[in-house]
Amino acid sequence: KNILNIDLSSAKEELIEIYPKKVAKKRSKAIVVADPDNIPEIQANVRTIPGIITQRGCTYAGCKGVVLGPTRDIINITHGPIGCGYYSWLTRRNQTRPSENEPNFMTYCFSTDMQDSNIVFGGEQKLKDAIREAYELFHPKAIAVFSTCPVGLIGDDVHRVARQMKEEIGNGINIFGFSCEGYRGVSQSAGHHIANNQLFRNLIGNDDTVNATHKYRINVLGEYNIGGDAFVIDELFNKCGIQVVATMSGNSTVEQFETAHTADLNLVMCHRSINYVAEMLETSFGIPWMKSNFIGADACAKSLRKVGKYFGDPELIARIEEVIAEEMIPVIEAREKAKLKTNGKTAMLFVGGSRAHHYQELFDELGITTLCAGYEFGHRDDYEGRRVIPSIQIDADSRNIEQITVTKDETRYKPRKTEEELKALEAEGLEFNGYDGMMAEMKKGSLVIDDLSHYEMEKLIEKYHPDVFCAGIKEKYCVQKMGIPLKQLHNYDSGGPYAGFAGAVNFYKDIEQIACCSIWKEMKAPWESEEYVEAVYAAV
Numbered sequence: 296k297n298i299l300n301i302d303l304s305s306a307k308e309e310l311i312e313i314y315p316k317k318v319a320k321k322r323s324k325a326i327v328v329a330d331p332d333n334i335p336e337i338q339a340n341v342r343t344i345p346g347i348i349t350q351r352g353c354t355y356a357g358c359k360g361v362v363l364g365p366t367r368d369i370i371n372i373t374h375g376p377i378g379c380g381y382y383s384w385l386t387r388r389n390q391t392r393p394s395e396n397e398p399n400f401m402t403y404c405f406s407t408d409m410q411d412s413n414i415v416f417g418g419e420q421k422l423k424d425a426i427r428e429a430y431e432l433f434h435p436k437a438i439a440v441f442s443t444c445p446v447g448l449i450g451d452d453v454h455r456v457a458r459q460m461k462e463e464i465g466n467g468i469n470i471f472g473f474s475c476e477g478y479r480g481v482s483q484s485a486g487h488h489i490a491n492n493q494l495f496r497n498l499i500g501n502d503d504t505v506n507a508t509h510k511y512r513i514n515v516l517g518e519y520n521i522g523g524d525a526f527v528i529d530e531l532f533n534k535c536g537i538q539v540v541a542t543m544s545g546n547s548t549v550e551q552f553e554t555a556h557t558a559d560l561n562l563v564m565c566h567r568s569i570n571y572v573a574e575m576l577e578t579s580f581g582i583p584w585m586k587s588n589f590i591g592a593d594a595c596a597k598s599l600r601k602v603g604k605y606f607g608d609p610e611l612i613a614r615i616e617e618v619i620a621e622e623m624i625p626v627i628e629a630r631e632k633a634k635l636k637t638n639g640k641t642a643m644l645f646v647g648g649s650r651a652h653h654y655q656e657l658f659d660e661l662g663i664t665t666l667c668a669g670y671e672f673g674h675r676d677d678y679e680g681r682r683v684i685p686s687i688q689i690d691a692d693s694r695n696i697e698q699i700t701v702t703k704d705e706t707r708y709k710p711r712k713t714e715e716e717l718k719a720l721e722a723e724g725l726e727f728n729g730y731d732g733m734m735a736e737m738k739k740g741s742l743v744i745d746d747l748s749h750y751e752m753e754k755l756i757e758k759y760h761p762d763v764f765c766a767g768i769k770e771k772y773c774v775q776k777m778g779i780p781l782k783q784l785h786n787y788d789s790g791g792p793y794a795g796f797a798g799a800v801n802f803y804k805d806i807e808q809i810a811c812c813s814i815w816k817e818m819k820a821p822w823e824s825e826e827y828v829e830a831v832y833a834a835v
């Protein structure tokens with residue numbers, strides 16, 4: 296069952312044979328055949344070779360767009376050319392639900408609209424004016440400033456400006472900057488790290504008020520409410536009698552960040568983007584963290600049971616079982632129906648730093664086999680699992696990113712469980728600070744490719760024709776012109792939510808429609824069926 300019945304052993308050679316020797320050598324380290332019993336090493340989190348078309352984005356995108364983007368009551372100002380702000384403006388489809396009279400700045404795109412003259416003479420004055428203007432218009436609790444590539448090149452000091460403006464405006468406003476210039480790391484991943492550091496420094500732990508609505512209180516870290524996923528997860532915990540204090544950072548607010556340290560457990564959804572905060576909350580305040588996954592109904596049930604076990608209250612455990620039983624009824628019905636058509640189909644997933652792994656569970660539930668998968672910017676631990684690599688690897692970005700050392704907050708450190716209690720829970724199957732990577736859960740013989748290039752993508756499709764290809768907007772139309780449906784696993788196209796039990800039902804229906812639709816086989820690119828005019832170059 297766990298062995299792939301398609302032979303992909305020659306695929307690697309075919310993918311790299313066209314490359315120059317040096318490039319082929321480098322790319323070959325990023326392409327491995329999965330073997331769950333003997334997890335191979337994979338090259339990851341290294342610079343993309345210039346000239347190769349990558350799926351990746353930049354450090355600014357990871358910081359501003361990804362981690363800070365979904366918080367509704369911080370004014371996020373992009374210090375840079377207008378394009379950077381514009382292209383990170385809600386394309387990710389993160390949703391938010393402000394209560395009455397609560398501000399929502401997410402629908403705005405704030406930018407200093409840097410011009411050539413600012414590059415020559417400096418842009419700090421323009422940034423100060425932008426902060427003043429934003430404050431006068433909206434009176435926000437907090438303003439965050441994000442550096443784009445030119446800011447680093449010309450040397451504007453966003454941190455100094457933030458400090459000065461905080462003093463000038465007063466009124467308890469919080470203003471802070473991010474040195475998240477696009478080029479700073481090799482991908483979005485560096486931006487996550489920078490964002491995590493500044494969140495911890497400037498927001499997390501600022502307010503000790505405990506607003507308890509339930510006895511059991513957790514944070515959900517690494518959940519960004521794409522297509523409303525966090526709403527589903529929140530509702531589920533609520534039903535079980537568990538309070539979600541903060542979701543980082545889907546549907547989040549300044550207050551959630553500031554009080555997150557009052558929760559008793561951190562569940563980590565997307566480890567790649569928020570592991571730094573999880574570690575810091577543990578070191579500083581004594582909150583343990585566990586990996587969780589709400590993508591896939593079975594995975595979701597498993598994650599809920601883990602929380603029940605952690606708190607150890609028989610009443611809570613019984614309530615969780617009731618919720619699971621109730622939620623599984625429509626799930627099983629929808630799954631059985633979709634599976635009649637989806638069973639035996641194949642998929643390829645190349646997305647970000649966690650979804651290429653998490654979504655394999657959902658495909659599995661539909662009887663769809665993942666032939667190949669890879670992250671855009673995952674690190675080795677995301678592939679190989681944290682237990683395989685004993686300590687966190689030194690990541691390639693780290694030379695450019697400040698490694699902040701967090702110590703126990705002596706006055707507020709409150710270990711939620713003793714060492715013995717944690718050990719006892721571990722003996723019962725709970726795992727703290729560790730997890731399996733993508734490769735442990737893939738079929739033997741499937742292909743794992745880091746930072747897939749556009750050329751490799753086309754080759755894979757040509758050769759193995761998956762029934763559905765999962766990636767993002769840059770890949771979507773190229774793949775569809777090849778006659779293969781592409782499901783965006785970043786913004787879910789117009790679909791979702793896909794998390795939780797309700798989300799699984801949505802996913803089953805959407806994938807059944809997409810992967811089992813015969814129209815794709817009729818798809819011909821215009822140049823395959825029509826005469827077209829060959830480009831004529833003016834002069835050689």
Ligand code: CFN
Nearest residue numbers: 361519565568646647648649650785
């Ligand atoms: S919502 Fe997350 S789940 S945060 Fe991350 S690694 Fe991106 S924006 Mo696109 S969809 Fe993607 Fe993940 Fe974590 Fe999203 S797989 S690439 S930076 N991602």
Ligand code: HCA
Nearest residue numbers: 352356386387767768769785
């Ligand atoms: C980003 C955001 C992104 C892009 C998605 C895509 C997202 O990395 O800057 O390429 O379609 O999810 O919105 O990952």
